Amino acid sequence: QVQLQQSGPGLVEPSQTLSLTCAISGDSVSSNNAAWNWIRQSPSRGLEWLGRTYYRSEWSSDYAMSLRGRITIKSDTSKNQFSLQLNSVTPDDTAVYYCASGWYFESWGRGTLVTVSS
Amino acid sequence: DIVMTQSPDSLAVSLGERATINCKSSQSVLYNSNNRDSLAWFQQKPGQPPKVLIYWATTRESGVPDRFSGSGSGTDFTLTISSLQAEDVAVYFCQQYYSIPLTFGGGTKVEIK
Numbered sequence: 001q002v003q004l005q006q007s008g009p010g011l012v013e014p015s016q017t018l019s020l021t022c023a024i025s026g027d028s029v030s031s032n033n034a035a036w037n038w039i040r041q042s043p044s045r046g047l048e049w050l051g052r053t054y055y056r057s058e059w060s061s062d063y064a065m066s067l068r069g070r071i072t073i074k075s076d077t078s079k080n081q082f083s084l085q086l087n088s089v090t091p092d093d094t095a096v097y098y099c100a101s102g103w104y105f106e107s108w109g110r111g112t113l114v115t116v117s118s
Numbered sequence: 119d120i121v122m123t124q125s126p127d128s129l130a131v132s133l134g135e136r137a138t139i140n141c142k143s144s145q146s147v148l149y150n151s152n153n154r155d156s157l158a159w160f161q162q163k164p165g166q167p168p169k170v171l172i173y174w175a176t177t178r179e180s181g182v183p184d185r186f187s188g189s190g191s192g193t194d195f196t197l198t199i200s201s202l203q204a205e206d207v208a209v210y211f212c213q214q215y216y217s218i219p220l221t222f223g224g225g226t227k228v229e230i231k
Contacts, residue, residue: 037220047168047211047222064219098167104158104215106179108167 002026002101006109012093013118018086022099022109029075029082030055035103036082038073041111042095053082089116120144120214124223130231137199139226141212146192149216156216159188159197161208162225168211172197204230 008020020038027034037052051063053073063071072085086093094116099109121144131137147156155175160168170179172188175195185200199206207230212223 046224047213049220049222062218066219100167104156104170104173104213105160105168106170106173108169111167 002107004099004101004107004109006097006099006112008097008112008114010113010115012089012114012116014090014116015088018084018089018093018097018114018116020084020097020099020112020114021081022083023079023081024101025080027101029080030077032056034101036073036075037100037102037105038084039098039100039105040095041098044092045095048095050084050086091116119219120147120217120221122212122214122221122223124210124212124226126226127224128227128229130229131199131202132231133204134201135231137202137206137228139197139210139212139228141190141195141197141223143193143195143214147214147216148192155191155195156214157188157190157195158213158215159186160211160213161206162211163208171210199228202228202230 003025005023012018035052035054038050041047051073053061061073070087075082096111096113098111101107123142125140149156157175159172161171162168171182171186176188187198189196209225209227211225
């Protein structure tokens with residue numbers, strides 16, 4: 001059973017970068033049949049998939065078009081984890097951020113409430 | 119983007135009675151490689167992340183009680199709780215994983231009548 005442990009700050013100032021990390025246990029970030037996702041949830045947007053990274057002989061990432069240009073999801077094989085960076089945040093990016101594994105989100109992190117405010 | 123539309127928004131059902139939640143996708147989510155629909159159902163309780171109940175529209179996740187079942191195909195899908203228990207009070211979401219961006223329905227809140 002995959003377990004995901006999220007870490008990162010709960011408060012980010014407007015125009016700064018939101019950075020979260022998701023540590024994996026029970027699987028390898030480089031697994032050839034896995035996918036590693038970031039999802040957020042807010043009252044205004046509901047559940048919103050942000051993007052994913054996965055390894056199939058080389059690394060690939062897919063992103064929600066609405067965030068393209070601001071978002072990067074990367075893997076760190078030495079630490080068996082993956083990360084989210086979201087640049088130029090605004091209060092509209094305030095949400096609970098989750099990491100989740102798999103193609104249909106079989107396992108989830110506990111969530112991190114990120115508030116964008118000065 | 120594939121839009122997922124759930125109905126109803128909320129539902130109150132007596133203990134032991136059936137609860138039915140509908141989900142409609144704006145286009146087919148049939149994955150041709152295995153002829154299965156790329157549709158999942160999730161349960162979310164307050165303060166917790168969503169938990170997958172059903173995937174490939176009809177396959178129950180390991181450990182999920184058999185009172186939960188998924189049905190449907192193409193663009194119309196249903197989650198049924200055959201005999202509602204107190205612990206089933208939650209918000210339920212459908213989600214398609216057929217194409218990017220992966221999208222969720224707006225959720226259906228299930229309560230006890």
